[in-house]
Amino acid sequence: MLANPPVSTPEQARQSGKLLVYIQGNIHGGEVEGKEASLIAIREILHGDKRHLLENQIILFLPVYNSDGNDQMSDNSRPSQEMSPQLAGQRSAHGYDLNRDGMIIDTIETEALYKNLVQRWDPDLFVDLHTTNGTWHGYSLTYAPSYHTAGDASPSDYTAEVMLPAIRQSVKDKFNLDFNWYGGFDYRDWPPTQLRTYHHAPRYLTNNMGLRNRMAILSETFAHDRFYKRVHAANVFVNEILEYSNAHASEIRDINRQADERVVRQIEEDAGNFQNGVQFEMVALEEPLDLLSYKYIPYTDEDGSTQFVRSSEIVEIKGVQNFNAFAATKSSTVPVAYVFSAQFSGLAAKLGQHGIAVSTLQQEQEFAGESFRVDAIAKQGFVQNNHRNSLLEGEFEAGRQSFAAGDYYVAMNNRLANLIFYLLEPEADDGLAYWNFFDDYLEAELVNSASSEYPVFKVLER
Numbered sequence: 001m002l003a004n005p006p007v008s009t010p011e012q013a014r015q016s017g018k019l020l021v022y023i024q025g026n027i028h029g030g031e032v033e034g035k036e037a038s039l040i041a042i043r044e045i046l047h048g049d050k051r052h053l054l055e056n057q058i059i060l061f062l063p064v065y066n067s068d069g070n071d072q073m074s075d076n077s078r079p080s081q082e083m084s085p086q087l088a089g090q091r092s093a094h095g096y097d098l099n100r101d102g103m104i105i106d107t108i109e110t111e112a113l114y115k116n117l118v119q120r121w122d123p124d125l126f127v128d129l130h131t132t133n134g135t136w137h138g139y140s141l142t143y144a145p146s147y148h149t150a151g152d153a154s155p156s157d158y159t160a161e162v163m164l165p166a167i168r169q170s171v172k173d174k175f176n177l178d179f180n181w182y183g184g185f186d187y188r189d190w191p192p193t194q195l196r197t198y199h200h201a202p203r204y205l206t207n208n209m210g211l212r213n214r215m216a217i218l219s220e221t222f223a224h225d226r227f228y229k230r231v232h233a234a235n236v237f238v239n240e241i242l243e244y245s246n247a248h249a250s251e252i253r254d255i256n257r258q259a260d261e262r263v264v265r266q267i268e269e270d271a272g273n274f275q276n277g278v279q280f281e282m283v284a285l286e287e288p289l290d291l292l293s294y295k296y297i298p299y300t301d302e303d304g305s306t307q308f309v310r311s312s313e314i315v316e317i318k319g320v321q322n323f324n325a326f327a328a329t330k331s332s333t334v335p336v337a338y339v340f341s342a343q344f345s346g347l348a349a350k351l352g353q354h355g356i357a358v359s360t361l362q363q364e365q366e367f368a369g370e371s372f373r374v375d376a377i378a379k380q381g382f383v384q385n386n387h388r389n390s391l392l393e394g395e396f397e398a399g400r401q402s403f404a405a406g407d408y409y410v411a412m413n414n415r416l417a418n419l420i421f422y423l424l425e426p427e428a429d430d431g432l433a434y435w436n437f438f439d440d441y442l443e444a445e446l447v448n449s450a451s452s453e454y455p456v457f458k459v460l461e462r
């Protein structure tokens, strides 16, 4: 942690009134550029000419987040990268991709990150440094904000529409490097008409921060640049993010705090009467993009089919649709609270790992709201991070339900309401149900019955 004057507790950090920025590298152990870039940035701040970056902010650096993956050094673990170090670590940590664990928290790394860093220090801006093996675009680095889904839109919108374009321009002006939106395209449709990003789900840590009303940036250096260029691009990005956040510290804090207040106010004024998305699709931003890409040249193969060969020339393709946003395809009513039986103590503990307050009923109480009748559990056909994810099929049914003293009550009138909603909605495309949390319970019920009741009740009336 870098602070001037130094701080040693979250309370001191809060009292300083400064912005808190968290920068992590190496969540994927083989993607070593962020680690190197972070260490350079630390040296430049402590011993170089970047001391001013501590005027309005406190910076938490974690150069190696996935220490197990980082230490699993092997030959040629990043074979498609130009002039990579001979030895690099592995993507996963003891069998888990740490950047898919943001909701279910299977790993000690995510548990510790949430407990010791996200909840204790509450960073306003979370930066996650990667290197992609994907598309041969013509940029030195591509980025994405925390994608807005069920969260408050303003931290995400500010990151995407104000902060990142300003950083992109300063990088161009100062270093003549081209940075732009993250995404891929199919070169067989040359010239490409669409750039498409990765995914909105909050299992990715940067997206998870959006549900907490905080800003986040995903950074991907370009695998096919030489190693020193990748490190340089990542270092330039870290420096320019920090220049921006230092210059706009109070603005960033205010946007996040206003989002906190808006989330609470909306619950208090309107819970039970409005909906939020639980499933999403990728959509294009209004503004198209002029895409820099290595040029692909078509030729006819011996069998008469059209193939493409990549040239070394970088060209600009005008007016490419930029699929870097998401829209809800299914929505659900946002409740006053969620209630569940005392037998689900594991669920209360899981919510606690996210920093969500769970209380117990002092006496028997009846609630008006909705239960969800599960008719079937559709299992995904592939394994993701050691799970075969579940999609619950069924219907909400209005009704009243009594709960006993000792049963669990999760109030929504707090700043984590959108995270609670995404975790507990039965049809959420990245909630706890999707991560198999309720499978054992629901499957046991479905053995003897045509339907089963999702064990979390939605309270819609105060």
Ligand SMILES: [Zn+2]
Residues within 6 Å of the ligand: 028, 031, 130, 131
């Ligand atoms: Zn990565």
